[in-house]
Amino acid sequence: MQNTGTLKLETRGDREIVMTRVFDAPRNLVWEAFTKPELLKRWFFGPPGWSLAVCEVALHAGAAYRYVWRGPDGTEMGMGGVCREFLPPERAVCTEKFDNPWYPGEALVTTTLVEQGGKTTLTLSVLYQSSEAREAALKTPMEHGVAMGYDRLAELLASFPAQANEKGAGAP
Amino acid sequence: MTPHRLDATFAALADPTRRAILARLASGQASVTQLAAPFAMSQPAISKHLKVLERAGLVSRGRDAQRRPRRLEAKPLAQATEWLEPYRQFWEGNFQRLDALLDELKAHKKKRKRAKR
Numbered sequence: 001m002q003n004t005g006t007l008k009l010e011t012r013g014d015r016e017i018v019m020t021r022v023f024d025a026p027r028n029l030v031w032e033a034f035t036k037p038e039l040l041k042r043w044f045f046g047p048p049g050w051s052l053a054v055c056e057v058a059l060h061a062g063a064a065y066r067y068v069w070r071g072p073d074g075t076e077m078g079m080g081g082v083c084r085e086f087l088p089p090e091r092a093v094c095t096e097k098f099d100n101p102w103y104p105g106e107a108l109v110t111t112t113l114v115e116q117g118g119k120t121t122l123t124l125s126v127l128y129q130s131s132e133a134r135e136a137a138l139k140t141p142m143e144h145g146v147a148m149g150y151d152r153l154a155e156l157l158a159s160f161p162a163q164a165n166e167k168g169a170g171a172p
Numbered sequence: 173m174t175p176h177r178l179d180a181t182f183a184a185l186a187d188p189t190r191r192a193i194l195a196r197l198a199s200g201q202a203s204v205t206q207l208a209a210p211f212a213m214s215q216p217a218i219s220k221h222l223k224v225l226e227r228a229g230l231v232s233r234g235r236d237a238q239r240r241p242r243r244l245e246a247k248p249l250a251q252a253t254e255w256l257e258p259y260r261q262f263w264e265g266n267f268q269r270l271d272a273l274l275d276e277l278k279a280h281k282k283k284r285k286r287a288k289r
Binding site for chain 1: 179182183185186256259260262263264265266267269270271272273274275277278281
């Protein structure tokens with residue numbers, strides 16, 4: 001089993017990104033943290049200074065959801081979609097489309113939670129409509145200056161000095 | 173790195189046989205015959221995979237004229253990983269906060285259980 005706290009990120013095929021992360025908590029708590037707006041707002045806000053200003057969640061298949069992030073200078077970034085599958089506390093499949101279409105088309109996001117020995121493995125797959133769309137989406141954290149600028153990421157990393165140093169030591 | 177080059181890298185990495193070839197080459201250079209040995213595949217089939225890897229710049233040929241051993245070229249791989257890095261850091265920031273929140277929720281649940289008794 002993977003270590004808690006290590007984010008594994010990989011590409012699969014030419015239009016999918018798969019993230020795996022283990023949390024030291026039972027699955028129902030992780031599911032709550034992903035589906036309750038008051039909890040989502042506490043962790044899912046991106047770089048420091050940003051907030052998850054609008055958080056409307058889907059709670060059954062066929063329902064729509066919508067998130068809007070707001071930056072320190074008032075910049076907003078919104079996205080939303082429809083959940084096609086919704087199986088608490090183990091699986092959700094939802095479409096994802098940003099208001100500002102920095103990648104073409106919509107993506108299909110599959111969230112899976114598996115619990116083992118009190119720990120939960122989250123697998124998050126994002127399937128884009130084309131390899132170009134995936135590339136554009138991955139570039140965003142760097143080039144889309146608004147939400148996820150490099151400088152803010154640096155601040156974020158500086159606020160976790162221990163982990164940042166570990167990462168530095170492991171880099172090639 | 174140009175988008176085109178990155179496409180070639182990821183297209184090359186999308187195939188399990190090619191990933192296995194790269195894994196083998198990571199432990200040292202090898203001839204086509206040596207590379208084909210662990211796979212239930214003909215040498216021409218392996219050569220085809222090697223061509224894709226060479227076009228993506230992930231594999232090069234050594235000087236030995238007879239064996240033409242293949243070598244792993246690490247740079248495009250490193251660039252492909254670098255490309256994912258900001259995305260990874262963005263999510264990791266969110267997930268580290270989620271870790272803290274989950275600890276809090278766990279403690280809260282325990283307290284409530286105790287209160288019920």
